[in-house]
Amino acid sequence: xxxxxQMEGPVTxxxxxxxxxxxxxxxxxxxxxxxxxxYPGEGLQLLLKATKADDKGSNKGFEATYRKETTxxxxxxxxxxxxxxxxxxxxxxxxxNTGKLIFGQGTTLQVKP
Amino acid sequence: KAGVTxxxxxxxxxxxQQVTLSCSPISGHRSVSWYQQTPGQGLQFLFxxxxxxxxxxxxxxxxxxxxxxxxxxxxxNVSTLELGDSALYLCASSLASVGRGTDTQYxxxxxxLTVL
Numbered sequence: 001x002x003x004x005x006q007m008e009g010p011v012t013x014x015x016x017x018x019x020x021x022x023x024x025x026x027x028x029x030x031x032x033x034x035x036x037x038x039y040p041g042e043g044l045q046l047l048l049k050a051t052k053a054d055d056k057g058s059n060k061g062f063e064a065t066y067r068k069e070t071t072x073x074x075x076x077x078x079x080x081x082x083x084x085x086x087x088x089x090x091x092x093x094x095x096x097n098t099g100k101l102i103f104g105q106g107t108t109l110q111v112k113p
Numbered sequence: 114k115a116g117v118t119x120x121x122x123x124x125x126x127x128x129x130q131q132v133t134l135s136c137s138p139i140s141g142h143r144s145v146s147w148y149q150q151t152p153g154q155g156l157q158f159l160f161x162x163x164x165x166x167x168x169x170x171x172x173x174x175x176x177x178x179x180x181x182x183x184x185x186x187x188x189x190n191v192s193t194l195e196l197g198d199s200a201l202y203l204c205a206s207s208l209a210s211v212g213r214g215t216d217t218q219y220x221x222x223x224x225x226l227t228v229l
Contacts, residue, residue: 034217043117043203043220089156093218099146099161099169099207101218106155 002027002097006090006104013080013111021075021107023064023090033057033066033073034091034101044089047075080111114139117206117221125227131192134224138185138206144168145187146218147179150201159202162187191226199228 007022025033032051036044048057053068062077073090090104118137126132138145146169147159158171162181179189185206191198205218 036220043119043222044205046217046219049217097169098163099144099218100158100171101146101148101156101205102158103156 002031002092002094002102004090004092004102004104006088006107008105008107010108010110013109015082015111015113016079017111019075019077019080019084019109021088021090021109023073023075023104025071025073025090025092027071027092027094029094030068031092031094033064034093035062035064035073035075036089036091036103038087038089038106040086047088080109082111082113085109085111117204117219119202119204119221119224121224122222123225123227125229126194127229128194128196130194131190132194132226133188133190134202134204134226136187136189136204136206136221138187138204139219142206142208142219143185144207144216145181145185146205146207147187147189148203148205149173150203150223151199156203159189194228196228199226201225 003026034049035047037047048059050057050066056065064075087106089106091101093101120135144163146161150156161169165181176192181187201223203223205220207216207218
């Protein structure tokens, strides 16, 4: 069945450092891919998404490219801020599996001043 | 536009009791999905409702049930609570309908359930 694997955290970076959080998926066909972020005590917020191969999603300085050949959707940001400290989730969805997102385990990011 | 709202935000129950959680989707959204989030299992899909019908279901026991009303508001119910049901329960809404592909889900803040 479909699955999503994220790099284990926590990831600790200094402010202005470059961020990469790896995400790979197992699925047939062309699922949609998402990155969500969860701040302490809150629900999930959509960060970005991509619905087909080679699509690049971007938002608030974060980017991720849907790579079908490597089944990956890695999250990147050129310069992180303390306010980016949160848990990041990679997720997969299919139109044939309505309403269901399959999530990775989440990666905790801590950014130090 | 108001976001997804969930009530109550926090709940404490004892084993054997039952609980009902409520979710109001974004106006115009017809699909509501529910997820359970725990430190050990992460985020797991419970079920999805669309037009008052359960359209998809995850791998949870029958103690977990839900429903959706004509205004798209949804409730989930857990009967005979167990300690392992302690979790953050998240609901998400989307426009999703047949043929639209995978629409974006927008999440509420969650209900934190503690079972003692």
